[in-house]
Amino acid sequence: MAAWTWRFEKTDGTEVQPAVPPEDFPTQGDAESWIGEHWKALQEGGADQVRLFEDATEIYGPMSLHAAEA
Secondary structure (H helix, E strand, C coil): CCCEEEEEECCCCCECCCCCCCCCECCHHHHHHHHHHHHHHHHHCCCCEEEEEECCEEEEEEEECCCCCC
16 A cells, blocks of 8 residues: 655755654545645745655655745
């Protein structure tokens, strides 16, 4: 069974420890729901962007945790 995980980074790609402890998620939807609930606390804790992995394969990223500029 695949594990879906997030990597938390600064804008330069340096990995940082998340302000909210992550977990391994059984589905991509579960992982995306979790980031939707916690993105603001993660950003306030020092993460600028995230990458989503299925096991060791990067699915997408970097995805910014900052609001888009208008």
